[in-house]
Amino acid sequence: MRADRLVSLVLLLRRHGRLSAARLARELEVSTRTVLRDIDALSAAGVPVYAERGRHGGFALLPGFRTELTGLNHDEALALLVAGSQRGAQVFGLGSALASAMLKVVDALPESQRETAAGAARRLLVDPDSDLLERRVEAEEVPDAVVSEVRRAVFAGHRLRIRYAAVDQAPRWRTVDPIGLVTVRGQGYLLATRSGADRTYRLARVLAAEELDEPATRPDGVDLDRAWRDRGTRFRTGGDQVTVLVRVAPARRDELVATALAVHRGEPDLLEVSFQDARHAEWALWQLAADAEVLSPQWLRTALHDRAAAIADRYVTGRAAPSSR
Structure with missing residues (x-):
C-alpha cells in the first residue's frame, strides 16, 4: 500500500508541479504527517523532491525528472474496468484505486497528447451528483x-x-x-x-x-x-404487490410509469399499474398530488385522503403552530 502511495505522490507532483503538503494529503487520503514521512522516504530513495517555503510554497520535483512508474496493480486495473461509471468504482470500494490508476494512465501518455487529453476530459461529465432539478444522486456509504x-x-x-x-x-x-x-x-x-x-x-x-x-x-x-x-x-412478480387503477394528468404520466413496477393497461390518462407493496403505492401516488386520482383500490383512496386531510388541518387559515420557545 505504501509503495502505491509513493508512486501516486510522485505522479501528482509530476502532473501538477508544486503542491502543498495539505493538498497532497487530501489527494492521497492520508494525514499531513504521513505525506511528510513519504517525502523523506522518496528523498532517501534518490527521488529529487525539494521543498519551497513561503505562502505559496510546497513540494516539487526537479525539472526533467522522469522514471518508469506507470505499471498498474490489480486494484487499479480493476478500477479502470469499471471506470465507465465512477460511481460504480466508489460503491465497490475502488475510488482511490481509480484515482491512482488514472494518474498512471495520464502519465503514460506522450507529452504531446497529455494536455490535449486533459482538455478533452474537462468537456465530458459522466454521472453528476445531481440532475437538472438539483435532486442529488447519493452513492450509498459502505465501509x-x-x-x-x-x-x-x-x-x-x-x-x-x-x-x-x-x-x-x-x-x-x-x-x-x-x-x-x-x-x-x-x-x-x-x-x-x-x-x-x-x-x-x-x-x-x-x-x-x-x-x-x-x-x-x-x-x-x-x-x-x-x-x-x-x-x-x-x-x-412476487411478494405483496399492489395493483392500482389511476387517472393521471398526461404531463405526469411518464413520472408515474417510472415509479411503478409494471404497467398492465395504458391509456392517455388512465393507467393500471403495479407497485412493490402498499407503502410503495401510497408514496408514489402522493408525489403526484392533485395530478393523479386513484380509482381503486378503495383503501388506497382512503389512505391518501387521510394524509391530505391531516396536512390540510395542519395549515388551517388563522391557526398558528405553537412557539418552540
Missing part, C-alpha cells in the same frame, strides 16, 4: 473493510459470512456463496446463493463481512446481466 472483504470473496470464489440487516428485521449472520457485484444508481448489491437459493443483498445493509477459506458452490462462468434481469423479474 471499506466490508466491501473489500466481500470483493475478495467474490473474486477468490470463497464462501462469505455477512452480518446483514434486512428491512424490519434484527441484524443476523448468514453464510452465502457469492456470485457477483452489481451497482445501480449509486446502490451496490451482492448477488449470491444461500442453501442453493438465489439471494440479493444490499451492500449498504451489510454490517460486517468475513471471507471463509472454503470454496463457494457456484458455476465457473456467470452472466451477471442475465442474473440481474432474472432476479428483477422475480422481484416484480
